[in-house]
Amino acid sequence: MVVAGCGPTGAMVAAELRLHDVRVLVLEKDTEPASFVRIVGLHIRSIELMAMRGLLDRLLERGRRRPAAGFFAAKVAEIRGTDRAFSLTPFGEKVYRVVVPAAGVGDRAEPPTLEDVAQRLRAIAGTDFGVxxxxxxxxxxxxxxxxxxYRVGRVLLAGDAAHVHPPIGGQGLNLGVQDAVNLGWKLAAQVRGWAPGTLLDTYQAERRPVAADVLDNTRAQVELLSAEPGPRAVRRLLAELMDLDEVNRHLIGKITAIDIRYDLGEGHDLPGRRLPDTDVAQDRLYDLLHRGRGLLLDRTGRLTAGGWSDRVDHLADPTAALDVPCLLLRPDGHVAWVGDDQQDLDDHPSRWFGDR
Incomplete structure (x- = not known):
């Protein structure tokens, strides 16, 4: 298997494939890692995925925790009644991230200079803050x-190869990493020979609508950041609405991807949704997903993974903190089935885990 590009998405796809003993060749044009960090951080859903693969502790050792709020359409500083805006955000000890509207940009391929930034700050804020x-x-x-x-024959796209958009909300890397975890186990199943015929097609069916929604919400945020009177009025109205917990939760869920529900058909509301980490008899649920396999979480003690036991782990735990008797989890942490009947369960794994 060849992975073109060793950014976060490519690296995650390769890691997911290796979990299933698939040989991977990763091709990267850069000979050295970048000397700077391009991203603001990992959102909640991406952090959950890291926990599922046993990577979170290493990230927490090197990262900083930030509150998950206040980043829809950014927090722009409007200067005491003018129609200009910029952002100045602490980004570590004595380090700030400055975002300032450009003006009169000629060749976008030319990188900006420090003087370009300072001039724009002086024009908008009246000071360059000594940058x-x-x-x-x-x-x-x-x-x-x-x-x-997202797929043409044996070629599949993920991350920036599949979608690009403004960096507002810091969604790009997170969207790509989530693509990778959705794709990795399905691609591995295809290589290993047990994938159902339609399994790889579910990658586009599930992930492309998610990307389309991200493009829409970044477009909306760009409009809200406009200095024109209309967008400024809408921004003020939205700021009022965001004081309502339900609105704030909805927007945070949209940006952080915790509200995603893949369309798995009619029935119970849980299938298609991600399952948050929870207490189980063996410590934490996500600890059981490190190998990238499916998981049957059984509170009744009566069910079995049967002929799928080489691809689906089974935990019988009557104490599991669930609102349903049993559920089947896909390797990406999304619920594939809920219920308590063995025959009904037997009708579902083949959709995701092939024949017994």
Whole structure:
């Protein structure tokens, strides 16, 4: 298997494939890692995925925790009644991230200079805040692109190869990592020979609508950041609405991807949704997903994974903190089935785990 690109998405796809003993060749044009960090951070759903694969502790050792709030349409500082806006955000000890509207940009391929940034700050804020010693300078626009197809034969797209959008909300890397975890186990199943015929097709069916929604919400955020009177009025109204817990939860769920529900058909509301980490007899639920296998979580003690036991682990635990008697989890942590009947269960794993 060849993975083109060793950014976070490519690296995650390769790691997922290796969990299933698939040989991987990763191709990367850069000979050295980047000397700067391009992203703001991992959102809640991506953090959950890291926990599922036993990677979270290493990330927490090197990262900083941030509250999951206040990042829809960014927090822009409007200057005491003017129509201009910029953002100045602490980003570590004596380090700040500055985002400032560009003006009169000529060749976008040319990187900005520190003086470009300082001039724009002086024009908008009346001061350049003494900015100096930049770690990274870059431009971004509001272009959005979405691949029409995520799969053509043996070629599959993920991450920035499948979708691009403005970096507002810090969704790009998170979207790509989530693509990788959705795709990895399905691609491994295809290589190992047990994938159902339609399994790889579910990658596009599930992930492309998620990307389309991200493109929509970044477009909306770009409009809200406009200095024009109309968008400014909408932004003020939205700020009022975000004081309502239900609205704030909805927007946070949209940005952080915890509200995603893949369409697995009619019935119970839980299938298609991700299952949050929870207490089980063996410590934590996500600890049981490190190997990238399916999981039958059985509170009744009466069910069995049967002929899928080489692909689906089984935990009989009457104390599990669930609102349903039993459920079947896919390797990406999304619920595939809920119930308590063995025959009904036997009718479902083949959709995700092939023939027995």
């Amino acid at each position: 100096h010693s930049p770690r990274r300078l870059s431009r971004f626009g509001d272009a959005t692109r979405l691949a029409e197809r």
